[in-house]
Amino acid sequence: MLINATSPRIAILCRAFASNFIKMGIFCEMNLFKPSDGAYHPGQVVSGKIKYAVDEPMEFDKITTSLKGNGYVIIRVRHGNNRRNRTYRSNEVYVDRDIIIQDTKVEVPVGCYEIDFSFTLPMELPSSLNIRTFYGRYNITCRIIYYIRIKFERPGFFAFNKHFKKEITVISGGVPKLSREPVIYGDTKKVMSICSCKTSNINIKATILNSVIPLGGKIILNYEVENKSNVLVKSVETKLVEIHTFKAAGYSNVKIEKDIPDTDCKTSAVNCGDTQRMPVEINVLSDIHSLANATIVLRDYFVRIVVQLPIPHINAVLDVPVQIGAIDSESTAGAAFQPISDDNVPSIDPPPSYWEAMGETKKEDDDITDDENDNDKGK
16 A cells, blocks of 8 residues: 655654654663673672763653563574475573662653662573574574663653663573582493304493582593403593583474583503593683573583494493582582672773664664563563
């Protein structure tokens, strides 16, 4: 249907729309009082100051500051044979807290204004995450984001609400789920000799001293490979493996594995009838940590012991689970959950970005949305 742009009514509406759009003179700067490492942990206080200015008298129905945390996963599945590609997605909310600064219609004069905010993070949260990857026929996008937001609601049909947000980084180890005492893992692989119908075995045993590893800590274990077969073991390899499990509604779980660089080690061969015993120590980088408390994604770690066999035999593999970055609720909770106060501010944010200063929330991709309508909260 064509619209007559010369219609007097249409012209009036267009002028009103353009006037409100151009005169949206709100400018905002957000400063956070951050921990020294720049990341927040569950239970900590997120506080700071919001400074905003208006360059002309402006009416507001409501002003709200918020702490938001949500996640989403999108799995795009590529099909062959001229079949249509499919997309599956899920999202969830981890924290949604509002503080209403103003709840009545008020005309704000030209000037600069300042608001203090303070929110306490819940005790159980997943860590911040930003993954985009191609894996086989899958194109996967997964984000877990947290941010402080201020929202200005304006009266009138053509008056747009305005919101500004600043992301924060959250690192959460979760509750320790593995043992902190020595644990023994083992497996036996049956090996069929080519020259004999007799079945022989290769036994793998690993003892890990502590399965819960702090950030930047060290994994210590001892393994034993007993070659009770007629097949030469070429070598034994150990390495740290990271596994992401993505879960989207309507589709089966997708697991992606990758080896952590600089954690692999190979030994010499194990002759028939011999036993190899070796200690293993793996230093864990501080940016490696398990991810729990989310439904859409998990991140787990294993020390993988690979007994390498000659073709046509299949290698024997033993995975030893570890939980990295878990918080000790008894001995380290006080240090990990120490609130940040104005009296002891480790660092303050740099000047605002262009998008914040100019009154814009930058949309990094089409899949990131903000809840412009608070009535839709929780949907």
